[in-house]
Amino acid sequence: MSDINIKITDREGVAHDVVAPTDMSMNLMEIIRSYELAEEGTIGVCGGMAMCASCQVYVINDPGLVEMGDEEDAMLAEAFHVKENSRLGCQLHMVEEMEGLEVEIAPYP
Amino acid sequence: MITTDILIIGAGPTGLFAVFEAGLLKMKCHIIDALPQPGGQLAELYPKKPIFDIPGYPSVNAGELVDNLMEQIKQFQPGFTLGETAVSYTKVDDEWFEVITNKGTVHRAKAIAIAGGLGTFEPRKPAMDNIADYEEKGLEYFIKEPEHFRNKKVVIAGGGDSALDWSIFLSNVASEVTLIHRRNEFRGALDSVEKVQDLKNEGKIKLITPAEVTAIKGDGKVEAITIVKDGEEAYDLETDYFIPLFGLTPKLGEIANWGLNIEKNAIVVNNALDYQTNLEGIYAIGDINTYPGKLKLILCGFHEATLMCQSVYNRLNPGKKYVLKYTTVSGVDGFDGSRKEAEKAVVKKID
Numbered sequence: 001m002s003d004i005n006i007k008i009t010d011r012e013g014v015a016h017d018v019v020a021p022t023d024m025s026m027n028l029m030e031i032i033r034s035y036e037l038a039e040e041g042t043i044g045v046c047g048g049m050a051m052c053a054s055c056q057v058y059v060i061n062d063p064g065l066v067e068m069g070d071e072e073d074a075m076l077a078e079a080f081h082v083k084e085n086s087r088l089g090c091q092l093h094m095v096e097e098m099e100g101l102e103v104e105i106a107p108y109p
Numbered sequence: 110m111i112t113t114d115i116l117i118i119g120a121g122p123t124g125l126f127a128v129f130e131a132g133l134l135k136m137k138c139h140i141i142d143a144l145p146q147p148g149g150q151l152a153e154l155y156p157k158k159p160i161f162d163i164p165g166y167p168s169v170n171a172g173e174l175v176d177n178l179m180e181q182i183k184q185f186q187p188g189f190t191l192g193e194t195a196v197s198y199t200k201v202d203d204e205w206f207e208v209i210t211n212k213g214t215v216h217r218a219k220a221i222a223i224a225g226g227l228g229t230f231e232p233r234k235p236a237m238d239n240i241a242d243y244e245e246k247g248l249e250y251f252i253k254e255p256e257h258f259r260n261k262k263v264v265i266a267g268g269g270d271s272a273l274d275w276s277i278f279l280s281n282v283a284s285e286v287t288l289i290h291r292r293n294e295f296r297g298a299l300d301s302v303e304k305v306q307d308l309k310n311e312g313k314i315k316l317i318t319p320a321e322v323t324a325i326k327g328d329g330k331v332e333a334i335t336i337v338k339d340g341e342e343a344y345d346l347e348t349d350y351f352i353p354l355f356g357l358t359p360k361l362g363e364i365a366n367w368g369l370n371i372e373k374n375a376i377v378v379n380n381a382l383d384y385q386t387n388l389e390g391i392y393a394i395g396d397i398n399t400y401p402g403k404l405k406l407i408l409c410g411f412h413e414a415t416l417m418c419q420s421v422y423n424r425l426n427p428g429k430k431y432v433l434k435y436t437t438v439s440g441v442d443g444f445d446g447s448r449k450e451a452e453k454a455v456v457k458k459i460d
Contacts, residue, residue, distance in 0.1 A: 041373075051155055
């Protein structure tokens with residue numbers, strides 16, 4: 001397993017090139033937290049259980065993400081600022097197939 | 110006025126366990142929480158989700174952990190001010206702090222422990238220009254007293270457990286219950302979804318999906334809402350109450366203005382000693398605090414609560430000797446007169 005390169009635009013519009021490990025069971029929400037790209041308390045509020053939508057991102061460039069699950073789909077049905085390309089970062093587990101992913105963190109709440 | 114030894118702000122697991130540790134040291138606690146029930150995130154966000162890193166529990170549902178903590182502290186008879194947020198604090202004299210809530214409830218305590226997790230949970234409000242005009246005038250974000258809605262028309266919006274559960278409950282109380290959700294699918298427990306389906310079939314709940322409430326109308330109070338349903342023209346529906354249940358969002362709230370050292374939305378504490386903040390007598394424990402190496406885990410909150418209580422005890426009883434005891438040895442004396450202790454070993458002579 002190797003690290004992958006992804007691009008994350010924070011809530012201030014600043015783009016960050018981020019190297020993410022694929023061998024630590026991390027998801028995109030945890031990557032955003034570990035790089036401190038969103039203020040603590042405004043990201044991953046529920047801990048990553050698809051229950052708060054604080055980790056919502058807009059997928060700009062999709063290299064082939066896994067399909068949205070029912071829980072994620074249902075949470076996005078209740079969330080604010082939802083767009084066609086919305087996903088929950090906590091449901092996107094880092095895998096090699098995500099090399100080149102580009103996302104923008106959605107506004108909070 | 111409510112008086113106590115330790116005023117705990119936040120009824121999450123850390124705040125609840127602090128009651129137990131304080132009780133062992135004969136100190137009384139009172140808890141303030143913005144939510145209408147104890148349990149914090151565990152009760153509000155994920156009561157049915159399992160937690161796997163509580164020592165001694167290979168797995169425990171969040172709601173069950175809260176129930177167990179409540180059972181564990183029952184003997185120490187904590188007081189609760191629920192559904193209110195701590196707004197202001199003052200140091201009355203050398204002995205007492207005074208904390209007043211948003212509803213004017215006055216608390217006096219000899220120490221304050223802020224155990225507020227991510228902060229005060231506030232409802233996520235729908236984006237409507239005039240929404241503040243109707244708050245508590247027919248627009249409600251929490252249901253504290255269901256009888257309030259008896260024989261009234263109620264519209265609930267949302268697709269999660271809260272929206273489903275309250276629709277079910279109020280179908281036997283209100284004269285009319287309408288549930289509006291953006292999609293046809295609901296996120297709640299399967300049996301709740303099926304129950305709503307049954308009640309809809311029986312005509313006890315009116316279901317409008319996929320649809321959104323886009324406006325509130327009324328002269329000084331809620332009288333109607335505007336609904337936009339997929340593929341249809343917007344229309345108004347008369348109602349006495351509109352209850353949007355879109356989950357909660359944490360905010361540090363008024364505590365941020367108390368003069369505490371705050372870094373990245375968390376309160377800086379002295380973890381090398383006792384989790385005290387920069388204000389003497391005010392502690393911060395659990396997810397709301399920060400210090401080098403901080404981990405936001407429930408078990409860390411339990412540890413911090415224990416050390417905080419020891420520190421408060423020493424502060425309130427200067428010079429008084431206290432030897433750390435193990436409950437297995439010393440037992441637990443509740444404030445309600447109860448006593449728990451290990452069973453004595455059976456000693457029997459063998460001839």
